[in-house]
Amino acid sequence: MDKGLEKRKKIVMDFVESPMYVPMKAKELALFFNIEKERRTELDEVLKELVLEGRLEISKRGKYKKPEHRYLLGEFMANPKGFGFVRVDDRDSDIFIPSECTANAMNGDTVKVVIDIESGEKRAEGHIIGIEKHANVQIVGYYKKNNTFGFVLPDDAKLLKDIYIPAGRDKGAKTGDKVVVEITDFGDHKKKPEGKVIEVLGKNTDAGVDILSIIRAFGLPENFNDEVENELRKIPSTVLEKDKKGRLDFRDLVTVTIDGEDAKDLDDAITLERNGNIWHLGVHIADVTHYVRENTALDKEALHRATSIYLVDRVIPMLPRKLSNGICSLNQGEDRLALSCMMEIDEKGNIIGHNICESIINVNERMTYNAVNEIITDSNEVxxxxYSDYIELFNNFKLVSELLRGARTKRGSIDFDLPESKVILDKNGKAIDIKPYDRNAATKLIEDFMLAANETVAEDFFWQDLPFIYRVHENPDPEKIKSLAIFINNFGYTLRRKNDEVSPKELQKLLASIEGSDAEGVISRIALRSMKQARYDTSCIGHFGLAARYYTHFTSPIRRYPDLQIHRIIKENIRNGISDKRTEHYRAILDSVALQSSQMERRAEEAERETVKYKKCEYMLSHLGEEFDGIISGVTGFGIFVELENTVEGFIRIADLEGDYFVYNEAGYELVGEITKKKFVLGQKVRVKVYDIDRLAKRIDFKLVKEKDGRRD
Structure with missing residues (x-):
């Protein structure tokens, strides 16, 4: 910190805040302070800093005065090109911040922003006047030694400045090491941030350092503290007889779990019976709250984590494995405590009755998605x-799931069936293959049953008017829907809107009309980008994507804290009802629980995406120079993104598109040649060559390939 500058700023502000002050120009302030002409630059620097901090503002006549405007608090989202955006709660769109107006804010910082330009047609523009809270106290990056000092290049491309490491503060790091840096001085517009190395992770090329770097960068927890471990010792490994009392006993029902082959945290099981024309579907969820009591060390740590995180090579669980894989996991042949949602379903897929109760179950068979799909879709004889004893049950599962899905589709529920990536690793953790994740009939039927239970529970507690946490998905921004409507017109499709708003039903019709077409993937992606992000809230404002008036997360308390939280409320209500005192208690804590859960969910998703991106780069290193078919998945003013069949995405720079000068047409999501009028548009099929890979930046570069006839595909 420049102590001289801070002292001069204080002198100016003491004068400005005094009763005798009237707005003055810089020249008048210089005369007042008797500053000679050659020292005016010092005053100009002081005034500039005070304006950036929001402590002064300049009138149209160039006079400095105390600010009259109100600033907004928001999260700064930096762009690698220098500019950024500020996301402010309760605003529909972000505020654009030009590169010269970021006030040295770093990505993720909580900042004070003042809006300079706001009109109904364009995104608001503003400038940052101060940083309320720094988000990047620790940073992971690549260390480079330079004589007596060093510096660290952050892994995160949105952190735009290197971190200066003074002599003696490098912890023995060598050039090429991945390190964790603690920032000691965030610097300013003239001075780079300064820090010290607190951990050397190893060489960038060492096995495991890639994922470990991402874990450190996101601050993901790896171990449970001693207090949690002490509480774990008191938890039994099997269900005690005394804990079974007072529960409905469903152990005589044929019960199965259906999960992925590698899953070990099995928190949902299902049963199904028929009585006349009515189906009785049971969704049985592990009673985690019986073992994770409110305000214990286990509970506090679960809330802190808020979600399990599924990285490419490991799971970072919300709960210790003794619970998640043990007493709380609905393992085959073991008595387990559960919270059950028993639903009655008619022939049209309507849920006409239900009962939510504490129960005890015993799973007859631990099934996998692939095995069930081989039975209900492939009719695999082996x-x-x-599983000959369960064939009729599985076929009935399929029938009921189709009934539920049909009813949901009828009201307008949207199903974005976009391919997800599954990275295959060898025993050393190296990526050896990448495949689209297979979403088959078995995964869909489990989704159908879980959605039904989530909606049923949400509606029940909404009408009881009890404090609760809901999963909400707000209506999309009208401007984004307008852009979507314009875009799909290029493909010959239309989207009916009313006052620039769209119903889930209309989006569902659009997705149905493009199914199987060349445009399906690209239109689905653009439609998905038009949606807002789902989150947790204490107000039941509905779920747009599911076209559901009531929705919550009830079915995964092992890996999601909101589910665990509402289980407490449900059980308390079932047993004795919730007193006024407890109602006030829940109302006091649930807003913060919902916010924490939403924030940690976003962190987990970002970390998961980063590990997949890194492993895709690692996999494609062995395919440098090879050619692949793909489709254009993104178009920008800087070039085009191309996605291969295995879901790997790479970039072709606009400078590498030969034969013309290409201009970006934002409305049409296309690049257009000025002379040839040749176009590169979303969804277009192309053939590319893997040109370059930057694992540090997690970036894959492609080049367009000429076809045999000399034309580009």
Whole structure:
């Protein structure tokens, strides 16, 4: 910190805030302070800093005065090109911040922003006047030694400045090491941030350092503290007889779990029976709250984590494995405590009755998605013979799931069936293959049953008017829907809107009309980008994507804290009702629980995406120079993104598009050649060559390939 500058700022502000002050120009202030002409630059620097901090503002006549405007608090989202945006709660769109107006803010910082330009047609523009809270106290990056000092290049491309490391503060790091840096001085517009190395992770090329770097960068927890471990020792490994009392006993029902092959935290099981024309579907969820009591060390740590995180090579669980894989996991052949949602479903897929109760269950068979799909879709004789006792049950599952999905589709529920990536690793953690994740009939039927239970529970507690946490998905921004409507017109499709708003039903019709077409993938992506992000809230404002008036997360308390939280409320209400005192208690804590859960969910998703991106780069290193078919998945003013069939995405710079000068047409999501009028548009099929890979930046570069006839595909 420049102590001289701070002292001069204080002198100026003491004068400005005095009763005798009237707005003055810089020249008048210089005369007042008797500053000679050659020292005016010092005053100009002081005034500039005070304006940036929001402590002064300049009138149209160039006079300095105390600010009359009100600033907004928001999160700064930096762009690698220098500019950024500020996301402010309760605003529909972000505020654009030009590169010269960021006031040295770093990505993720909580900042004070003042809006300079705001009109109904364009995004608001503003400038940052101060930083309320720094988000990047610790940074992971690549260390480079330079004589007596060093510096660190952050892994995060949105952190635009290197971190200066003074002599003796490098912890023995060498050039090429991945390190964790603690920032000791955030610097300013003239001075780079300064820090010290607190951990050397290893060489960038060492096995495991890639994922470890991401874990450190996102501040993901790896171990549970001693207090949690002490509480774990008191938890039994099997269900105690005394804990079974007072519960409905469903152990005589044929019960199965259906999960992925590698899953070990099994928190949902299902049963199904028929009585006349009515189906009785049971969704049985692990009673985690029986073992994770409110305000214990286990509970506090679960809330802190808020979600399990599924990285490419490991799971960072919300709860210790003794619970998540043990007593709380609905393992085959073991008595387990559960919270059950028993639903009655008619022939049209309507849920006409339900009962939510504490129960005890015992799973008959631990099934996998692939095995169930082989039975209900492929009619695989070997698999059917192995599970011959359950064939009728699985076929009934399929029938009921189709009834539920049909009813949901009828009201307008949207299903974005976009491919997800599954990275295959060898025993050393190296990526050896990448495949689209297979979403089959078995995964869909489990989704259908879980959605039904989530909606049923949400509606029940909404009408009881009890404090609760809901999963909400707000209506999309009208401007984004307008852009979507314009875009799909290029493909010959239309989107009916009313006052620039769209119903889930209309989006569902659009997705149905493009199914199987060349445009399906690209239009689905643009439609998905038009949606807002789902989150947790204490107000039941509905779920746009599901076209659901009532929705919550009830079915995964092992890996999501909101589910665990509402289980407490449900059980308390079932047993004795919730007193006024407890109602006030829940109302006091649930807003912060919802916010924490939403924030940690976003962190987990970002970390998961980063590990997949890194492993995709690692995998494609062995394919440098090879050619692949792909489709254009993104178009920008700087070039085009191309996605391969295995879901790997790479970039072709606009400078590498030969034969013309290409101009970006934002409305049409296309690049257009000025002379040839040749276009590169979303969804277009192309053939590319893997040109370059930057694992540090997690970036893959492609080049367009000429076809045999000399034309580009």
């Amino acid at each position: 698999t059917k013979q192995r």
